[in-house]
Amino acid sequence: MDLLAKAAELIAVPSTADRPEELARALELVLDTVGPGFTVERFVSRGKPSALVGPPGPRPVFRILLNAHLDVVPADAYEARFDGDRLYGRGAQDMKIAALVMADVFRELAPTLPYPLGLQLVTDEEVGGHDGTAHQIDAGVSADFVVIGEQSALRVVTDSKGLCQVRLRATGTAAHAAYPWLGDNALVTMVGAVQALLRRYPVPAVEKWATTVNVSRIETANQAVNQVPADATAWLDIRFPPEDTDFNGRTPHEIVAYLRSVTGVAAEIDSLGPPHHADPDGGDVARLRAAARRAGFSGDLLRKHGAADGRFYHARGVDAVIFGPGGDGQHGPHEYADLTTVTPYRNALVWYLTAVAASRE
Template identity: 35%
Template sequence: MSLRDELVQLTKELVAIPSVSDDAVQRRVVIDFIAAYCQRLPGVHIERYESRGFPMLVAAFDTERAKDLILNAHVDVVPARPEQWQAVERDGRLYGRGTQDMKAASAAMLVLLKALAEAGKQPNVSWQFVTDEEIGGDDGTGYLLRQGYTGQLFVAGEPTDLHIVNRAKGILWVTVTMNGIPAHGSRPWDGDNPIIPLATGLRKLLERYPIPAEPVWRTTVTPAAIHGGDAQNRVPVDCLLKLDIRRVPDEEQGAIMYFVEQCFPGATVQTPHDGSCLNTDSSAPALQRLVSSISAEMGQPARFRDEHFGSDARYYSQAGTAAVCFGPRGAGLHSHEEWVEIESILTFYHVLERLVTGS
């Protein structure tokens, strides 16, 4: 079987496992599949872990947790249409749920592990496979970091069109609850309507963080949901606003939260979820190994770019490790038409091969 066919076939097999993040059964099925694959490889040692029901696996050629390089892949996905669980090859692309994000990259990492094992090469590298990236990552990559799995360089195979993503925005989910005094809708003076101060505060917040019309590298605030009122003829008891804030590394979370609280005096402001920024210096010494591998394989300088979504790379970046995202080309992230370019899976594989072997 050619390398191309092997990568496509393994990607198809991974896609066929509907490992949606909130499906405990299929999360275990996909890790069982990867474990069985690794157990057939000579000299490969695997460790399995579980945190709050989320299974994960680390593969390496020894039991040491400190490595020169960590290759990280998440094999959980978002929900899909039934037909998306069967990957289809068309026009040089592979369509299906998780092809781009990120089971093709996972397949490439596994095939590389197999090639190294069969060749008797045992680099100082670990492979991490986790199942909770789509819902935060704390019980996968975050857990492994806390267990002492460290590296000089961390590479998450997220879809980046073969660019290096060394900076990504942090995540800040905020809820604002404004209480009111209910009254009959015909007698608003008898009550205190919470919608009005909430709307006023939201307008003030968006004056500072206006909704951009195109990609922009600055902090953004997206009003994601508003809930309030239970009858059309009644002043509401309360009103709830949900905000999705994506912050750039140069803006501190504390300063953002202080301004949010100033916009909504008297409200209860909570942060049910937050995630740090990815912020790795493009000149970091450990990162130059990847830069050189990309340049050698692609015949052109490696390209860096900023990204707006979060990833598990942020955990290692926050811990001081040179951490980046780097993965194949594709499109349709989380959509009905998700796809990955097959040729770019091959390129991704060969870049990692150079990175791991130093060739």
């Protein structure tokens, strides 16, 4: 119940990318859960705070690193609501409860384990992760294995899609709307460009391990209804599996050229991250799956369509998996955490970390 009360308090913090003071407040709330007796390293990159908690003394290469993000996407309201076995609120499932569970498990076990356990708390995963996890890795933070507490209903995610966030740009010629033949409508050009890309990557009717394109925004500087727009920009979020070699393994320059060949308009990349993979037959994955089964869950392997910070570790040759509690509705108005999974999730983490210690004896 103490953890749920803390979760409600944390969910009430509007820790979005445009509120640096609230990102810092969320970080301090979780660090307060950890308590004293540990080394806390603080990082800041482009206004995004993060922290690394470890055993007293110089920073080690962690045997296991628990990773959690405390930022959320914007919402109309930031408040927690309990309804039976569900806790509703922005960030309830993604991933504030998991962050508190990880902090609590770290506090309890880190002083007793025969290996260095770390807790990595970041506040920018929802906007790319470059100023949190990636920034800390660039500063020398490393581990043998990383567990990221994103939602998974106690399944173990060893594969995630890559991420490519793109802006398409079309230019035209302004004219009076009564004489459209005198102009060149950039919005019409952009609509055609987006449709061409969606023909190449149609939205699946059901879940499918394939490249997807989400059209997040189409905009123009034009403000007059009686004017032909001379510019248009489309914001796209593209997720791709490793099998799609038009994106995977390509440089930004190559991807820009490819998108131009498909759409006929200029493109620029805002963010690019490769797919993530961890060895499904590795010892840590096996122990984590066994812990999930002991907690009453399947421990199945899972592939995720969303990107996570594990891709930064994968790029450095470090296996990282997603392993978190259950829930649904992430990034939506009805997001909730399944409270029946919280205690099993905590138990599974404890059993897994203990099993790692036993494997060293």
